Amino acid sequence: MIVEMIETKISESLKNTIGQMKNGQMQKQNCMVYKCPVCRDTGIELYIADDGHEYARNCKCGLWQRERMNRMLSFADIPEAFAGLRLDSFDTSIYDMANSRKIADMNMQIANYWLDDFEKMKDRGMGLYMYSAVKGSGKTRFAVSLANEVIERYAVGVKFATSVQILNEIKASWNSDSQMTEHRLLDELTEVDALVIDDFGIEVPKDWSMERFYQIVNSRYIHKKITIYTSNSALEDLLYDDRITNRIEENTYQLRFPSESVRKLLRERHQVELVKMMKGGVA
Ligand SMILES: [Zn+2]
Structure with missing residues (x-):
């Protein structure tokens, strides 16, 4: 008899406890839905x-x-694959050659200085021109890392586009069905606080594209807006005319990137990791 009573009591109190827990969980869940x-x-x-x-x-x-x-961040149009990149996630030890690592470390120092002093850079409209003849040398990753940091640390409006994208959008705006007029598009490109132009100079300049880029570059120069370029050409080797390259030279610091592809090295590193994991799995 006594044993039964205890059992009943326990189960009653257990029921209560479970009920309370459930309530608590529900309340918690409600709170969890909205911070x-x-x-x-x-x-x-x-x-x-x-x-x-x-x-x-x-x-x-x-x-x-x-x-x-x-x-x-969504306005900036930074490609999905680069969304989380920050300067400190850029691993300069990825380069195979000692000289490449030296160059990359130097670039890192300059970039950190530029970033820490961003307010001053912004007042002067000083951007960066990153170049290397080798594709996949890490320029775009680096430029995007800087763009993400600028948005987060300084709440500055940034726009990311490849130069081919810019030219295609301009061409598309000539279509009478286009929602976007060329005028408005050029305004957007010249007014944004910081513009990243990826792969500048990869296109063969034509008269019209030369004229449009001059408009963008010159207007950003006059209004002291920051532009970050990545390119496969040194400034003096660009096929664009002097009016453009002089403007770029005047309001960017130039960063030469290693003549080594990190893309290939990253691929090899992933390969080694995979083989290691597979071996680990077997053992
Ligand atoms: Zn709120």
Whole structure:
């Protein structure tokens, strides 16, 4: 009899405990859905003011800053594969040749200096021109890492595009069905605080493309806007005319990249890792 009673009591209290746990979990789950129930993680709080109208304001939780950052990152059009890159994720030991590592370390120092002093660089409109004759030498990764850092640390608007993309968009804007006029497109490219032009000079310049790039480069020069270039050509070897290259020279620091492909080295490193893992799995 006594044993039964105890059992009943235990099971009753256990039921209670389980019930409480379930409730707790549900409450927790509800909380988990939104970090901030006030704005439901949008960062924008809607409220009714004294005049009876509904208004929106930045929520006190501060999530709007993260939201703004997300919007800035999506505006930047940085390719998905490069989304998480930061300067410190750039491993200069990846280069095979000692001289390449030396060059890469030097570039890293300059880039860090440029980044730490970004406000000053921005006032002067000083960007970077990164070049190497070798494809896959890490220039684009490096440029994108800098762009991500600039967005995060300085909340500066950035746009990323290859020069071929820019020219294609300009050509597409000539189509009468296009939503975007050439004028507006060029405005966007000249007004953004920091513009990354990837693979500059890979295209064979024509009169019209020369003219458009001059417009972009010159206007960014006049308004002291930062431009980061990557190119397979040194500035003096570009097929663009002096009006363009002089402007670039005047408002960029030039970084020569190693004549060594990290793409190949990364591939080999992955291969070695895979073989190691496979061997580890067998053993
Ligand atoms: Zn909030």
